[in-house]
Amino acid sequence: MIKKAALSFDKDLFKRSVVYNVKTLYRKSMEEATPQQIFQAVSYAIKDAIVDKWMTTQEEYEKQDPKMVYYLSMEFLMGRALGNNIINLQAHEPVKEALEELGVDINAIEDQEPDAALGNGGLGRLAACFLDSLATLGYPAYGCGIRYRYGMFKQQIRDGYQIEVPDNWLENGNPFELRRPEYAKEVKFGGYVNVYVDENGRSNFKQEGYQSVNAIPYDLPIVGYGNGIVNTLRIWDAQPVECFRLESFDKGDYQKAVEQENLAKNIVEVLYPNDNHYAGKELRLKQQYFFISASVQAAVAKYMRKHEDIRRFHEKVTFQLNDTHPTVAIAELMRILMDEYYLTWDEAWAVTTKTCAYTNHTIMSEALEKWPIELFSRLLPRVYQIVEEINRRFVKQIEQIYPGNHEKIRKMAIIYDGQVKMAHLAIASGYSVNGVARLHTEILKKQELRDFYEMMPNKFSNKTNGITQRRFLLHGNPLLADWITFHIGSDWITDLTRLTKLKVYADDEKAQQEFMNIKYKNKIRLAEYILEHNGIEVDPRSIFDVQVKRLHEYKRQLLNILHIMHLYNQLKEHPEMPFYPRTFIFGAKAAAGYRNAKLTIKLINAVGEAINNDASICGKIKVVFIEDYKVSNAEIIFAASDVSEQISTASKEASGTGNMKFMLNGAITLGTMDGANVEIVEEVGEENAVIFGLSSDEVIRYENFGGYDPMEIFNNNSDVRKVLMQLINGTYSKNDPDLFRPLYNSLLNTLSTSKADTYFILKDFESYAEAQKKVEAAYRDEKGWARSAILNVACSGKFSSDRTIEEYVKDIWHLDKVVLPLKK
Template sequence: MPFKKLGSPTRNFSAKPGLQEEDLQTLRTLFAQHLKYSLAKDEYTATVRDSYNALALSVRDALIDRWIETQQTYYRQDVKRVYYLSMEFLIGRTLGNAALNLGLNDEVRELMLQLGYKLEAIEEIEPDAGLGNGGLGRLAACFLDSMATLGIPGYGYGIRYEFGIFAQKIRNGYQVETPDNWLRYGNPWEIVRPEYLYKVQFYGNVHEYLDQHGNLRHDWVNTQEVMALAYDTPVPGYGNNTVNNMRLWSAKATREFNFECFNEGDYDRAVAEKAESETISKVLYPNDNTPEGKELRLKQEYFFVSATLQDIVRRYKKTHTTFDQFADKVAIQLNDTHPAIAVAELMRLLVDIEHLSWEKAWSITTRTFAYTNHTVLPEALEKWSVDLMAHLLPRHLQIIYEINRRFLDEIRQKYPNDLEKIRRLSLIEEGPTRMVRMANLAVVGSHAVNGVAAIHSELIKQTLFKDFYELWPEKFQNKTNGITPRRWLRLCNPRLSKLIDEKIGEEWVTNLYELKKLIPYADDAAFQESWRKVKRENKLALAEYIKSRNHIVVNPDSMFDCHIKRIHEYKRQLLNALHVVWLYNWIKAHPYEEVTPRTILFAGKAAPGYYKAKLIIKLINSIAEVINHDRDVTEKLKVVFLENYSVSLAEKIIPAADLSEQISTAGTEASGTGNMKFALNGAITIGTLDGANIEIKQEVGDENIFIFGLNVEQVSALRQRGYQPWMYYEQNPELKQVIDMIASGYFSPSQPDLFRPIVNSLLQGDYYMLMADFADYVRAQKQASEAYRDVHRWTKMSILNVANTGKFSSDRTIQEYADEIWHAKPITIEMPENTHAKKTLEHAE
């Protein structure tokens, strides 16, 4: 490529639809300059990775002016800002999404073609950002996209994990965890902000004293300190000038190197403090089965919360001299219970550092925070031992005690003789080990509490937070989750996106209800044919990926039956596995009967310390090993486990899926968003009446979804009567055959007892009621097979699923949060005519 000596090139882009030659030329110039001046490469030495980095930096350049102008506008207009605190932001890859939202995807593709690259090959260079694990983190990423697209002044705050959660390898059928070194080659999308470096304290003790005015003061002293360093990533809105910010914190030692220890020959100790401090931001969700793991987990949560709140207060104080307007200018959303320590930390900052009265500080705190609950499972409602809190965060324990004392005083006045209610509402759980209930702290310290699907929001009012709901019914709301249609249709499924554009236009990208215009075409023969062609091309692409990665040849005309999500007992991948064995047995027993060919796809990670989930992965792979080598079923059934599930892998699987497995036990899945992604891409849901499945059923119609199993009330009633899973085993010969095959070592001949723990858990407890739901699950699977063989009916169902997913846009969800919880207004960002010439910043961010 020729390199010209250029001045400072313009980075302004037209953002007009379609390929714009002027934008292409600007991009070409930026690419050449970055390749030479940022990477020190020329056309002879540049690698494919260099080309990716030069392209990423060029697209990032297109964001910078908008990014700066967005922040300047927020300051000039003194807007109310929304801060979204989350332990996870599962953003996936950034290049494609940024180019799409900027309107530069055609130019990016054309430039790569001119340079001799396929854009898809360049995109594969970018690793998925190791910033999340499951639906919680992906929801946070969708919300950031929607806030920017709607023009809501929003910020994401979290941790810059150096190694993510882990990279999953499947070896001999087992999950093996290896470091996810996603930052090995750097990250061209982030900008380090060394000017924003905050001290975060741990351990120590609290010094109490009276100041000169006789006020009781508290100094947290003799602490260990870790520095939080900010890394910023731009978050562009679609088709507008808004570029919001995601700020992630990296832990840095206060002392990089102890030279005195080094000189004494103690080389390990010379770097020990640095290593210990920086462990905080190494890995997402360290194994907390040990005391050390629990302490590190709490350290992580407090680390990012403290740095974030210090940053929020700093930003507020730049334009305000008192805290009178703080709650009018700041909205903080706690994404699940992980950041709940923020309630105590904001109180510490306001009372101890800013010297506000307790009453004023508490009023500000409760008007600022809102709390989203994502689960009713006890394991996810964090509790920390009082001893650990006293050791690690002694001042915060004092503050929590004081919050609790004042709160329980109010409760005693309202319910003077109800000791059980007082016990349930308390922030402290009494027992052999006294625990701090973080969910209770979040509820007490917030002005709004929401669930994430209609049924989930009702469940938390009826069970989990029943006492709080009776006390403060006005606090509780529902905000059904959503997904961004930009990434989950426009970007990941360009073939279907193009077909929809040709039929109804492009307005659906920012108003998903526009997809209802597809309904009149659901029976149209020509449109159905085009729809099936798109699906088959997507399936061919996935089949090629499976062949290259798993060395398994799958039939693209088979039903692609997909179960992709975090591996957990309540998500019931094991129930799916039981059906796989049932189907295998049925095909073997009926060799001449018509059967719908299936390719059953699994993907997902199990937590490193979750033995049962990891054994389920091994069982699935052992079943696959037997089935995929049995010639009797080779044309009718294949089972594939795709390793290292990620956003980018989901973007390959979901457009190709025919059947979407959403089969959690009723009452356990708060919402789910995978169900929405599959439906938006034309897959049909097979699922229980759990989470957002219920609302999907309401939207798409009973005839366009396969529902099975016990509902929430039936699950509860069965538990109360005394659930006996053995009874289902004895009464259902087909289920008995499946269980006996697993128990006897049919799928593990070299270790016949390998899966005995799974069998024992099913027959002796079966908390998630797989045995109770098995027969109805098989019935629903038979219905799905029958429907798939009716090509016209299945295609119509697919079209109507897409057409009726408008409700499940994260744009709708965020608009509800903004209107009903945050009270934040959209802001239009107007770009000055000569943006690039603007050299100075009125306000650094």
């Protein structure tokens, strides 16, 4: 298939550039160069093709001076850049050909690139998808984050246990990044605040006795699809402000010099590997203020280069806070406006409250950031003063609206009980609060943030998440992408709703066969990956039933594996029972300190070990745990999946985005009515998904009454009882029968008063097992399955991040598209 821009991509120039790069970078010929060296050379050649567009885009932004969104995020889970950049330049065909002519396989070269894993899971990947959509739609945008030296750890599985290995992703250098020391910013920590009254009688606040670090920006190009737009992801590195100097030793500043050097060294060292969980570490707050102060300073400086009046900042800039992690931006902007531009409080507040907008990504209480006052005020003394004043005024406002209602203050104050509550700061000071799926937003309005919603209903809205089809279909599943383009044209690449045109093929037998054939080929590709990486052989004709996502109790991988244990029990008891072969595939990282999560990984591997080696069941079940689940292997996994496991306890998964990637690739959702699953079912129809389990209302009702009694299920359901006993009788841990007791206890806890089965695993077990039977029956009906799978693809249009971004633009950011001048 020939693409428009392919014509404008100079293949010969590219070839010469690759050869030249190999020579000048490594003093080698193509034949001598290693695959990694060729990857670097190719990347620099592609960067050459990007840079002109990058400059043109940024020049146009300078000229046209449009309003910009700054997407502030602690996490950007970008994955690999090379393949994606080639695709978005619409240069895949010529690059592939050019490389073939040079004797190089493009896929092998792409495989040389380490994932940029500067994020944990959904929240970080969402940020990456948003950048892709913003550039593709032509909206002026910056991503702002941290250049962690070590990203999300690499996972190894040894003896069934997870081992965390440092992710030295910058080891071989990052060919796409640009270091930009001329835009460095100083960030100050600690010390104290002095007040000086100037000749005009005005109080000036000065932070003194502080330690500081230099923030050095690295810019990464974000290439829009086929439109010549290249936006910027700016990630900040830290460097000591002054190198160690001997005079400072003489002056007795030795201690301080060493401390500043250490601060700079530590601050960007590593990404915290917690997903949906807040640990309250001092270094984490330092990371937050570090990249926020640098980003806000840079945004203000950029604005002032073109404008006189800082009071109109919000007309050109909007800050989207990705969760509460960047919320300190609110106080930092207030500080800069008042202390550096001498705005009054009211003037600064008017600007700030029109600039900052907040996205909530979870209702899990353990994820809510609350900093102890002691820590917050010690680290950020001036910023803390400002937060105190915001709080004082906000509490006064609450008192006016609800006179005498202390309960409201207790629940809504920003500072309470010795803690600074970041979500309350974000809601009180931002102009917008959004949830990430309809159900989630409704729960926010009715439960978690009810008081805030009642006081300021107009701030609240829903923005259902989305994913970029460029990475997760065009790049990840080229066979299906080509098939779709063959049938309906290529417009879906930038307008995913066009996929509805595929509906007419759902009942077309030839199309069904072609579709299933593509799925089969993708299953072979995954089977090969599994054989190479896990040494396990799986049958691509079996049902590929997949749960890949972070390991978390609320996501209930435990429910999945308990059910597999149950299936295995049944097969052993009734070897002749009808059973369609199934390959259960897991992929998940657990936070390093999360005991039950790590134990669940061990359980999955132990059960897999037993089942995969039991010849008596003739390979009818296979259980595979894919090591080091990450963006690059995710692309292969989604493409090969039949069944998408989205089985979180209803109400707990704010949205989910993996669910959308599976759907886009034609997998059928087996899920609860949680997060965006609700909207997936709405789009594709109940008959094309398999839904089970408690509703979110039911879960919340149980929770309000203190939970339910899992013992009742244990006593009445012999299947459940058998599986649970196998957790503690050594069935899967011969040498240590108590190994899995913590998991057993989390479900039953007969001993203590603490709650058991807080995620309703046993409560939903029977319904899940029934749903799994439906999946098997549905798969046996080959045509019916193909029909459903095609309809899933056809109905996935809503879940493009292009749609999500358009909603943010229309309802929150109010940006204009930038049009590039036509090339001569």
